[in-house]
Amino acid sequence: MQFIGAALIMLACGMMGLTVARSYVSQAENIKQLITMLQLLETEIGYARTALPEACRRISAQLPGAVDSFLTAVLEHIHAHPGEAFGDGWHAGLGRLGAWGLPAVVLNDLTVLGEALGVSDVEDQRRHLQVTRLRLEDAYRQAEQEWRTNWKLWSYLGFAAGLLILLLIF
Amino acid sequence: MFQFLAPHLREILERSSPSDWEEVRLRVNQPLVVKGRTGYCFLSPLGRVVPKDEAYRPTPEDLARTVQILTNSSWYAWEDEIRRGYLTIPGGHRVGICGRAVLDGGKVKTVKSVSSLSIRLARAVPGCADSLMPHICPKGREVLSTLVISPPGCGKTTLLRDLARQISQRGFQVVVIDERSEIAACYQGSAQLDVGPQTDVLDGYPKAEGVAVAVRALSPQVVVTDEIGHPDDGAALAELARSGVKVLASCHGDSLAQVKARSWARDSLPVFQLAVVLSRRSGPGTVEQVLSLRSGT
Numbered sequence: 511m512q513f514i515g516a517a518l519i520m521l522a523c524g525m526m527g528l529t530v531a532r533s534y535v536s537q538a539e540n541i542k543q544l545i546t547m548l549q550l551l552e553t554e555i556g557y558a559r560t561a562l563p564e565a566c567r568r569i570s571a572q573l574p575g576a577v578d579s580f581l582t583a584v585l586e587h588i589h590a591h592p593g594e595a596f597g598d599g600w601h602a603g604l605g606r607l608g609a610w611g612l613p614a615v616v617l618n619d620l621t622v623l624g625e626a627l628g629v630s631d632v633e634d635q636r637r638h639l640q641v642t643r644l645r646l647e648d649a650y651r652q653a654e655q656e657w658r659t660n661w662k663l664w665s666y667l668g669f670a671a672g673l674l675i676l677l678l679i680f
Numbered sequence: 681m682f683q684f685l686a687p688h689l690r691e692i693l694e695r696s697s698p699s700d701w702e703e704v705r706l707r708v709n710q711p712l713v714v715k716g717r718t719g720y721c722f723l724s725p726l727g728r729v730v731p732k733d734e735a736y737r738p739t740p741e742d743l744a745r746t747v748q749i750l751t752n753s754s755w756y757a758w759e760d761e762i763r764r765g766y767l768t769i770p771g772g773h774r775v776g777i778c779g780r781a782v783l784d785g786g787k788v789k790t791v792k793s794v795s796s797l798s799i800r801l802a803r804a805v806p807g808c809a810d811s812l813m814p815h816i817c818p819k820g821r822e823v824l825s826t827l828v829i830s831p832p833g834c835g836k837t838t839l840l841r842d843l844a845r846q847i848s849q850r851g852f853q854v855v856v857i858d859e860r861s862e863i864a865a866c867y868q869g870s871a872q873l874d875v876g877p878q879t880d881v882l883d884g885y886p887k888a889e890g891v892a893v894a895v896r897a898l899s900p901q902v903v904v905t906d907e908i909g910h911p912d913d914g915a916a917l918a919e920l921a922r923s924g925v926k927v928l929a930s931c932h933g934d935s936l937a938q939v940k941a942r943s944w945a946r947d948s949l950p951v952f953q954l955a956v957v958l959s960r961r962s963g964p965g966t967v968e969q970v971l972s973l974r975s976g977t
Contacts, residue, residue, distance in 0.1 A: 559756060560754075561757045562754045593686065595745075628754045628755060630755055631790045
């Protein structure tokens with residue numbers, strides 16, 4: 511019985527540590543996906559002159575996960591509120607993207623981009639997309655660094671904490 | 681059509697008698713104007729025809745929101761059209777855009793601060809060419825090249841559309857060079873207005889390039905195109921005539937004499953065998969004259 515209890519404590523603490531460690535990985539992965547989304551958006555706008563809703567639909571189909579969830583929310587909002595600004599839909603999408611544990615700086619950059627999307631010529635749209643992409647690349651480098659620093663730490667820390675609890679109990 | 685307007689403007693126009701309207705003019709802080717069969721009138725916030733002082737005045741937000749809906753929140757996707765001063769939306773309706781020009785090397789790069797919109801509502805009138813078919817397609821065996829002349833808003837495009845439809849139904853291979861997407865009103869490759877079962881539509885093509893593609897690839901018997909008047913049009917039409925292709929085209933003007941006085945007419949007019957002059961005397965599409973150009977009458 512004692513052995514089962516000890517195993518459960520170790521497992522629970524270990525899993526908690528691994529979950530925190532995993533969150534660093536997924537944060538970096540999600541930022542990378544957003545960078546890809548911006549590259550695809552730039553292609554759709556700059557070369558194909560695709561209208562934003564259609565561009566969002568195409569990109570959403572290519573990038574599952576956070577980007578799909580975000581763009582689906584944008585499209586749902588646009589569909590449900592015809593006549594509203596695209597920026598309103600983008601803002602609604604960011605609400606859902608917030609649940610994917612992205613840093614506030616990334617969400618802020620995307621908020622600023624949403625206000626500029628679709629309201630000017632191709633040249634200007636490209637500039638906005640490129641600036642946001644550069645900022646997201648910075649955020650990705652930082653997230654990658656955090657991931658490398660903290661991943662191992664949290665992976666072991668959970669099990670170490672479990673061990674400490676066992677030592678204190680027994 | 682009114683789903684393309686800002687919500688408040690949409691409500692006003694839907695409360696009015698929209699089936700009559702041919703044109704809607706939105707100017708920032710100026711009375712809301714619509715044009716019906718009897719002329720221009722002003723609309724109140726409740727959609728009633730009222731004197732000018734009681735009319736609803738569109739706000740800058742109304743226009744900004746309308747532009748945003750018209751462009752599907754994607755100004756860049758309509759850049760070329762906006763630079764030319766208008767865009768054509770699903771249904772073939774043409775929206776003229778007026779604002780502050782942004783210049784680049786002396787040419788209009790884009791337009792910002794939109795101050796007014798002029799929306800011309802396209803409407804198919806099947807059968808409006810019935811009375812002209814015996815002149816243009818005598819005995820149904822041949823088509824005579826025809827120039828339709830009228831001032832703006834007299835039904836040139838509507839007439840050309842119905843001519844294309846009827847000629848196509850009689851078995852002729854028709855190509856529509858639809859530079860402004862007004863004749864067939866193509867949206868995502870599909871013609872929204874009936875131009876006939878044997879009609880190919882070159883949507884958005886400049887006339888000269890459209891003629892080259894039509895002659896090279898589509899073997900038309902009849903080419904239909906709207907609003908000629910550019911100096912290059914003469915050469916394009918002459919190319920069609922040399923290829924044995926008949927042409928149905930339109931141009932702005934009050935009379936044949938007025939058209940003849942224009943510089944481009946020297947090269948273009950010899951292509952045509954008939955001229956049809958339209959007016960609004962008894963409503964849009966009133967046929968004033970059918971003139972044979974073979975005998976010079």
